[in-house]
Amino acid sequence: MDIDPAVVTYGSKNHIVGDVLEIDQFFKQGFFDIVIFNGVFGYGINKLEEQNKAIEMIRKVIKPDGIMLLGWDTDRVREPLELEAAKKYFSHTNIAHLPKRKTFDDGPHVYDFLKS
Numbered sequence: 001m002d003i004d005p006a007v008v009t010y011g012s013k014n015h016i017v018g019d020v021l022e023i024d025q026f027f028k029q030g031f032f033d034i035v036i037f038n039g040v041f042g043y044g045i046n047k048l049e050e051q052n053k054a055i056e057m058i059r060k061v062i063k064p065d066g067i068m069l070l071g072w073d074t075d076r077v078r079e080p081l082e083l084e085a086a087k088k089y090f091s092h093t094n095i096a097h098l099p100k101r102k103t104f105d106d107g108p109h110v111y112d113f114l115k116s
Contacts, residue, residue, distance in 0.1 A: 001026070003044065020045070020054050027061045035061070035068045038111075042076025048083065055085035059116055067095060068114045075108040090114035 001016045001023070002008075008015050018026050020040065035058050045054050058068055068090065072080055080086055093115045094100045102111040 021050065021057055023057045024060045029060055030063045032062045033066050037068055038071030041072045041080055051080060052083050052085040055083060055089060059089040062116050064116060066116045070112045070114055072110055073108040074110060081112060086114065090116055
């Protein structure tokens with residue numbers, strides 16, 4: 001799913017052009033086991049209220065005990081785990097042998113595993 005129709009060619013045959021802030025218009029409640037939400041905060045969803053809403057909307061379409069992999073850049077946005085919606089709907093957790101958070105020495109990108 002991407003809001004930009006120009007990137008449809010990079011998606012699968014089921015690619016959806018749409019806004020994550022309206023994801024519940026495309027998928028029913030509890031549809032996903034896992035949501036990969038990467039590179040959106042700071043690259044379109046920049047305001048704190050939009051970031052909170054995005055997390056709330058993802059919570060609607062993810063199953064109970066579902067996983068969200070959140071990818072973000074430390075130089076683009078504040079700590080997303082401090083967002084009210086993140087604290088309310090998700091817990092920061094490790095998955096199998098993977099850490100809760102993965103950082104990289106050569107850049108600002110971070111991955112966090114969150115469980116609903």
